[in-house]
Amino acid sequence: MECRTCAIADAEADTPRGSIVTAARRGTGVSYAGLSKLLVVPDGFEAPRVLTHGDLTARPLSRECLADDVRAINADRELINATRGGGWPDGPTSEEDDYIDLVWHEGEWKENKSFSYVLETPTLGYVGCAYLYPLGVRQELSEELAAYDVDVSWWVTTEAYEQGLYEVVHEALEKWVPAHYPFRRPHFSNVELP
Secondary structure (H helix, E strand, O other), rough: OOHHHHHOOOOOOOOOHHHHHHHOOOOOOOOOOOOOOOOOOOOOOOOOOOEEEEEEEEEEOOHHHHHHHHHHHHHHHHHHHHHOOOOOOOOOOOOOHHHHHHHHHHHHHHHOEEEEEEEEOOEEEEEEEEEEEOOOOOOOOOHHOOOOOEEEEEEEEEHHHHOOOOHHHHHHHHHHHHHHOOOEEEOOOOOOOO
16 A cells, blocks of 8 residues: 655655645645655754753653553543643543553654654643644645644643743743754644744
């Protein structure tokens, strides 16, 4: 089976950056249905393993986060859906299911396909997660979305939200992404933007 994501990456490799958007504007019939736009990073790129912004620290989301991740997701499902959107989580998560997700996040990180961070503060500990995903993963790819180079989203726990950390994380991501990644056109995809 052909990988539709890979097809975009292969097509872009042979043409100038943004060629899919250009082709769509010329009316060549590009269909975005079911596609995602791979993250483009330089050969040898290593994503930062620790990012800080005031008291906020981000580090790679991994199996080590399992207990805190399961507890926060299950306690804060409604807030996650109201702020981040996207339909996840669609119900309670088990340790087994979350373990699989965390291993998937680790693999994506190693391959530079996506980057997921756990967010922490000294006083609250685990406060949520932040994600840098290919476009078209969280919402259907369109000509407008294809003009961006990364989908950025995040969520925080209820306690962190009540203490204003939702806005702090957004501010941190606005600084971290262009400073530490080769992405110049981030798309902040949360349904609630500060």
